[in-house]
Amino acid sequence: MSKPEVEFQEGPAPTELVIKDVIVGDGPEALAHGIVDVHYVGVEFETGEQFDSSWDRGQSANFPLDNLIAGWQQGIPGMKVGGRRQLTVPPELAYGPKGSGHRLSGKTLVFVIDLQGVG
Template identity: 80%
Template sequence: MTSKPEVDFIEGPAPTELQIKDITVGDGAEAVPGGVVDIHYVGVEFDTGEQFDASWDRGQSAKFPLPHLIAGWQEGVPGMKVGGRRQLICPPELAYGPAGGGHRLSGKTLIFIIDLLDVG
């Protein structure tokens, strides 16, 4: 996983529950609930397919404690192994909350492609 992933546009209605799909299963250490992860990611809006964020575009990965991230990541990243690439589709309640919630992505279903680089 040395290159930024493309996020395919998904036809049909947005899911109402977290969708987790492994694109590549890693063979390294496993991310655990409440742990720290070093990741590369791309985020797009489900409805438009427009990218709103990507660590790849900044040229460096992002290291976060999982409890500081949106609920969809807190639920969807644990169990990933280093070297893996996973797609998460997060409905608004697991992303930035309902429309009018004060964040520019409130009310939106979001798709993330996450590459797990390291844990710890």
């Protein structure tokens, strides 16, 4: 797979996590509290501006789901290796309300995640 384009979403930002499978994988399934190997792109919902991309670094990211934002902890389990999933994550499940000390706090974020492997 190649780096995805994240489509701009019309309308107000959702207040709950939105999970959309772009490609359904056929490999092993990601489990809650498991380890995932992913490629991803993250953009701000309001502007569509990219703030992070493992693709741009040229390597996937491997980490325990428990170390990630709540939106990923809730949105990745059940995904299968080889799949691509879009998560639209409200601030409460990302970096908290505005003023929480993170540069992305208070923002709704959109991630397109390609699941490369599970551990």
